[in-house]
Amino acid sequence: AQKVTQAQTEISVVEKEDVTLDCVYETRDTTYYLFWYKQPPSGELVFLIRRNSFDEQNEISGRYSWNFQKSTSSFNFTITASQVVDSAVYFCALSEVSSNTGKLIFGQGTTLQVKP
Amino acid sequence: GAGVSQSPSNKVTEKGKDVELRCDPISGHTALYWYRQSLGQGLEFLIYFQGNSAPDKSGLPSDRFSAERTGGSVSTLTIQRTQQEDSAVYLCASSLQSPSYEQYFGPGTRLTVT
Numbered sequence: 001a002q003k004v005t006q007a008q009t010e011i012s013v014v015e016k017e018d019v020t021l022d023c024v025y026e027t028r029d030t031t032y033y034l035f036w037y038k039q040p041p042s043g044e045l046v047f048l049i050r051r052n053s054f055d056e057q058n059e060i061s062g063r064y065s066w067n068f069q070k071s072t073s074s075f076n077f078t079i080t081a082s083q084v085v086d087s088a089v090y091f092c093a094l095s096e097v098s099s100n101t102g103k104l105i106f107g108q109g110t111t112l113q114v115k116p
Numbered sequence: 117g118a119g120v121s122q123s124p125s126n127k128v129t130e131k132g133k134d135v136e137l138r139c140d141p142i143s144g145h146t147a148l149y150w151y152r153q154s155l156g157q158g159l160e161f162l163i164y165f166q167g168n169s170a171p172d173k174s175g176l177p178s179d180r181f182s183a184e185r186t187g188g189s190v191s192t193l194t195i196q197r198t199q200q201e202d203s204a205v206y207l208c209a210s211s212l213q214s215p216s217y218e219q220y221f222g223p224g225t226r227l228t229v230t
Contacts (some may be wrong), residue, residue: 033216045207045221052216091159095216101172102147102214106159 141210
């Protein structure tokens with residue numbers, strides 16, 4: 001059955017520290033998509049990245065980077081030199097092509113607190 | 117351009133009453149989703165609309181929940197005879213096409229059933 005696990009419920013770091021948010025997924029599909037969303041205190045979910053199952057290339061966007069490893073079914077997210085504005089709940093999500101809907105299966109989320 | 121909008125932003129209702137929640141997707145997005153976010157259940161899929169196709173209602177928790185999408189645009193989620201366990205934030209999202217495109221979420225409607 002499909003599932004997304006974010007084992008870290010809460011992480012607290014001091015500004016400028018690097019932090020990695022873990023995401024492990026389960027699926028029987030060979031074609032699927034992985035996503036990360038950010039939910040700041042304002043509440044609105046903000047799209048960060050989409051990855052398809054055939055593209056294992058790591059991606060970097062500014063201070064954000066993502067490491068996708070099919071061998072371990074993981075899609076981890078690293079924030080380099082964290083800032084207070086990075087404080088939010090981060091969700092990893094899976095979409096299976098076989099669903100024909102694109103519905104997202106979310107992990108439970110990781111609350112990141114960045115202290116000044 | 118304009119993002120996904122939802123109304124009302126907050127709704128307090130008495131147990132047993134019916135409520136309607138509205139979602140206005142991004143213009144041009146053919147796929148529309150409803151999700152629910154609650155403390156106990158996290159983020160869970162409710163229903164999916166794609167163009168004029170029959171919706172996927174597989175995530176609706178009971179027959180008290182229904183949704184429609186008129187003219188391929190605005191959607192309304194209706195909860196009949198509300199129960200306290202329906203209290204949650206109801207999120208709407210839209211995307212260009214499923215399943216490969218990212219979904220953009222609205223600000224949500226916080227529903228409180230007293």
